[in-house]
Amino acid sequence: EAQVTQNPRYLITVTGKKLTVTCSQNMNHEYMSWYRQDPGLGLRQIYYSMNVEVTDKGDVPEGYKVSRKEKRNFPLILESPSPNQTSLYFCASSLLALSSYEQYFGPGTRLTVT
């Protein structure tokens, strides 16, 4: 089944404790992206990647890191999480960048930082 998976789905952590949210897609998509969704603010793009070893900042990259060493995986790293990073996170992928191709979203990761 074609899908985007994220792990974990739910995470409660403490300020400053490094964490990684994994994202994987099995559709051989070139483009992958991370978003956070907050009430009243909508979906905001954190980072995106147009292919292996090619990443770029979205609108809200501060406090996050990403890597794209393999086509299928695009982990999101929070080196020192803070309470303002409490949010719902979505990973998405699409076949190609710079095109009309739809993005497929993962199920979301609800992160709480205390």
Next chain:
Amino acid sequence: GQNIDQPTEMTATEGAIVQINCTYQTSGFNGLFWYQQHAGEAPTFLSYNVLDGLEEKGRFSSFLSRSKGYSYLLLKELQMKDSASYLCAVRFPYNTDKLIFGTGTRLQVFP
């Protein structure tokens, strides 16, 4: 930054037609998406417009006017399952893959 404006909430009756508007700044525009998101779930793709005009897909249609920075999503023959948030997302600037989302319009369909 780019502003994308949508109404926050709308209500409609089962079987009716509803139009959800989206306006954006025109500079650097490179395509507009509509997504549907049910509460607690991931967004799912509805439509993509890059040229002016109406794109029809079953009960859903999407319209774009690039000169006016305006799009709408038209939902016909509303069903209860259409109760969801509808997200307008615009790609710009040209030649990158940055996607800016509006805050979404929450649609409630009543019997």
